[in-house]
Amino acid sequence: MKTIMNKKPQLALCALAVGAALSVGAQVQAQETQEAKEGKLERIQVTARKTTENLQEVPIAVTSIGAAELREKGISVITEIQQFSPNTTLQTSRGTNSTLTAFIRGVGQQDPLWGYEPGVGIYIDDVYMARPQGAVLDLIDVERIEVLRGPQGTLYGKNTIGGAIKYVTKEMTGGTEFNAEATVGSYAQRDIKLTGQLPVIDDKLYVGFGFADLNRDGFGEYLQSALPNQDRENYNKDLWAARFDVEFRASDDLFVKFNYDKTKDTSNAKGGYRLLPSLLTNAPVPDSVYDSYTSLPTSNLVELEGYSFMVRYDYNDAFQFKYIASHREGYSPTNIDFDNTALDIFDVPAEYSDENSTHELQMNYVGESVNVVSGLYIYDGESCGNFDAILGFLGRAAFGTPGLTREVTGCNNSESTAVYAQATFQMTDELSMTAGGRYTDEEKTAIVNNGLVFANVYPSSGWIPGYTRPDGQLVPTVLGSDLSGDGVLDAPKSQDWSRFTPRLGIEYQANENTMLFASFSQGFKSGTFNPRATINEEGVNPEIVDSYEVGVKADLTDNLRTNVTLFSLDHKDRQYVGFGEGNSATDLQQVLRNVAATSAKGVEAEVTFVATDDLTFNLAYGYIDEKINKNNSIPPLIGLANTPKSTMNMSANYVIDSDMGTFVLNAGYYHRSDYLLFETSNLLEQDAYGLVNVSVNWESQDGDWYASLHGKNLTDEEYLVGGYDFVGIADDGSYLPGLGGDLTLIGYYGDPRTVHLTVGYRF
Template sequence: MKRAIKFQPLAAGIMLACGASFTYAEPALEEVTVTAQKREQSLQEVPVAVTAIGEDALLQNGVSDITDIQKLSPNTTLQVSRGSNTTLTAFIRGIGQQDPLWGFEPGVGIYVDDVYIARPQGAVLDILDVERVEVLRGPQGTLYGKNTIGGAVKYVTKKMSGDSRVSVSGALGSYNQRDLKVAGSTEIADGVYLGGAVASFQRDGYGENVITGEEQYNKDIFSGRIALEFNPSDDLWIRLAADQTKDESAPKHGYRMVPGFNGEPVLDSVYDTESNMIHDNLVETGGASMTVEWQLSDSVTVKSITAYREGESETPIDFDSLDRPDFDVPAYYEDDQTTQEFQLNWSGTNADLVSGIYYYTGTAAGAFDAVLGYLNLNADPENPTLPVGLTQQVAGSVDTTSLSAYAHYNWRFAPDWNLSLGGRYTRDEKDAAVFKGNFAGVYSPIFADKYNPGEPAAIFLGALTDYENSDSWGEFTPHLGVDYQIDGDTMVYATYSAGFKSGGFDMRGDASVLPSTVDGFDPETVDTYELGVKSDLFDNRLRLNAAAFRADYKDMQVTVQQFVEGGGFASAVLNAGEARIQGLELEASLAMTDNLLANLSLGYADTEFLEFISGGVDVSDQRDMQNTPDTTAMFQLNYSLPMDSGAELVFNPTVSYRADTQIFETPSMLDQEAYTLVDMSATYYSAGGDWRLALVGKNLADKEYRIAGYNFDAPFVTGFYGAPRTVALTGSYSF
């Protein structure tokens, strides 16, 4: 019983109690604590659309990384990016980032213990010693700043206590899954705690490269974190933390959806490929942070968060998925960031304030070859004395410095009424260096030794783009809200919030085709209006939360890439779009009995481009929002079966649905039709709670569904797919 009721943080409240009878012995939902407004509050007191997924919910849903959370939050897309294993594509309410190229900014902010993760590379975070995950929907520009224009996802790790603990957990499953986690903490001195966790995630591939026999869609990840927490005094708390992740999973090439140049047929399995590129892929990310909380008085707290992070990626992407260098892209990325945030929080009798200053400085750099091989019409593959093929090299870096100040004030100006006022001013400065050049042959000097050993590097023909430039932007993002506590069980609210995503420079820009690329592109902005209700009804048996929203999305950064006559490709990032997004979100948890809990979530998004300029023409009537199905839904039961021994068995069947999804703004054969996934878990908890065993099945109907792809016209149409049916036996022991 206890485990089933604890599971309710999964869906922060939606609808439906269909046919429920309330004659059972006082079942009730537990209170959920979140930090969506950078202070601890009850979920039901926060006038924000937020889903909180607690530790039990993460376990019983078999959540292994951030993408598994997609089904649990309405109007949310969290998926592995095309051609990668750990790069994140995140969209909330139609706003996000499709293109993971360095220098571009995400539209959904990812946070680990309030430390911002600036780049999508390595952001498909595995669940390791996590207390809960919070998904904040809608712009969070006041409290969380730029690049949270769609929302934010927050990882909250566990704080240590005086009790020593060690936990060993693992999993054995389909495709030779072999996971192992070890976590623990202990008090090494009076009030000083040392803890950490290490994990290895291993799995064979869902498919293979039929040319080389190497794996596709496998997993080979090692991750670890360590933390030191101590209280020098009753009023001071300090945490030092560091983490490191190394991903050596195989390169992920796409499934070619159309015949090749010479009529090569499509393969039988969507997880297979036939790439000629080397089998070598590496992503390393890590960082360190120091958090200090000082309770100056009963009403005033000062907090400092200092952090440094860095990452490196080396990856090959085969756009054509053929055994020839027609469109091969070897690439590397590297980035680093240093952040500092100071908070001053005050709480009074009828008011409270969260305020702060935030500083960010970072560098994102990289390079890639677009090896176009025999696509160069001037090449002569029959004459080995002449250079064969064309390679276009793209390289560059962007340095970013950002400084912002914010304040969020709540005033209980009358009984049961609360007014919230907030604002943040951000100043962004960027310095970019961008190069793009043509090379005769296959692989430029940067990549030739690794990808084409023993062969001469391509010969430099000339630069298409070669410039250095800088720009700066200032943006004020306000917030205004009012909420009213109708009674002890129901609160209604209305808010206006603004957000913006920083401008920048297109690292792929071709100045020979579009000279204005050297000027960069401007920020995009959104203004969102939201009406919501949060309620705990029938003596806390039904949690029903709902929100209706409208977003005015302006100056959208639109990426356009196309081949150009005579060989090569051109890219442009333009502030060419304006859209309206409106919709509904409903979440509910119903304690039907002491042992049976039902969860339901529903998201509806009505999206429309009001303007989309392409080639000087408004083609908005031919475009639609990408990665944003108009309907997302999830229904789940959580049944706890107590045993005479004091042990407990929890069953957790889940059905999730996503409507038709357009992969890019322009309709194409990549688009995915609506699909439904069926998941199921059964978890056994021992009487003492020191060990548990679970059988977890995902995609039990073995549904085939596409989550990403590339579309450069035939034969360069390749798709990437979600996981097939998998079953895993997981277990843990704590002592």
């Protein structure tokens, strides 16, 4: 059983991505690489603690990848960042093209359904992106991407128990700039990206813009479809994104920034690969892992839109005040064929919608012996959705009805207020202490309507949550109050949670180039309600992570940097949806409870060696060892999902200066050991694998023209990044039909070998 899943099958994203660093100017690139060209280590600035600091002076485990490195390695989507950050998993989730599955140090969230909270926070210029839908997103003009590992509950709040990922965009330089870029590549890739900025009032008011149109044919196709005349490409890409920025420097002390962005992704829904032959159809297991079958429309849509407003005021050399406001909306109708056959065995058309607003007021202080970061944060968000689990074949066979649909809809609303402060006290020239805390108060309200309809129905059929369907059938309210019994919601389910999350650390500057640190930090993932509730159950309590770290950041010489962190964490009150007492793969009653606790310990090391003025080597290594301490889940936990015991990246960068311009050669090897796709099942387990990536970059002497050639996954490895396992196991180890009456064991795979060429011009 396990052997079938581990090997490459023998039986025969698109994400929202707007290429990072589209207009990395010659001046910016020179600033980032000058130290390396002189045979010295680069000084890296980060904002991991909400203030600008040298990476080597920040006492947390953080990976920073700057714009020049993103461009040189051809990194275009966030999922590729996992290759450069130890103990990190960033993958496109299952049957959708834009939903992010994120785990850091074994902590994250597998299920992206509304109501569930992520375990890794995504931030765009310190603005929280609340939902995983649409989170596979790289913004235009990215200055750097930071990966903060470990709980970030003090400064970043709830839902960062695994860590946080920060997009940091560039502030404008003040001059007139324009960048045009075109890319062609494998699978008919054809991208156009335009960015620029223009001063409206010299040294005062600037506007900037960005636009990207990204297209690629599918890695595979839908071999069979119940619907004629539809696009049968699978794993294709078809999206556009735009961004508009305004910056106003009213004075040397006052800076104002407004930005607006919108993305529309019409890539096809992603079909999975059947790892087992169907019992109910005669279609064979496909020859390619990127081929599939479907009985649903292949159409898919993700629309994201948002704006943010920031005011920064330097009161004097010591005090800085900052106000950040944001509003974001998302809408995503999608068609997920769980069984991936041309029959309606197990189809799940769904709609997701969300809307949230945030306000944050910061006060930062820098003194001779103490630095303080503090603030007030307010979040108001609504996440809604509906899905129809269509089991039409089962309905006709077992009940003689036109079909069978489990119809679920609901909303989960959250209002959250938090205050936080973190201070670093300089006790001696070498010794400092950091202490901080955050208090969060949150109220959630939720409604779930869940019922069976003996017909095949779809979200687009006009059904309104809480009311009788147009066909006369009532889908009852099961979570919330329906006092009249008429299906109309009288009052939603409501519950409050509050939590104080502390951080305490000590730092010792052994010498000018070596810092030792130790810390304790705590984070929590919000309490919530079961979005699939079949009974009027209570909400579950927050998940808690306590983390301990000991580390060293050392520039041992002018050309050798070694950053090492040892960590240990306890993950308590883990939230799981489990089956009812029947413990059956066909059981529809699922309840959400705090039923598990795990712990982990490990090491993370990042090493940079500048061998010569032209040659640099990098190593990133992570190891994690987990333990299950409490295991009341049904089915029980058997390990951590999406968490290999070890990850490693080795790369080399070589610079050649010539009369034709500057060439940068980059080669890397990324390795992941074996890992489970789900914590409660070993039916989908990926063997260890490695990816080989090679890039050649060129820039003209005056810096206006540039080009790059990137080859990724050159050995064409096939590796699982998602799946569905709705099958049972008999006593003799054979497979039994699961929900829908078929053997539904499905895999989704990472990108195959691709090569692409980019040519750009900037002035």
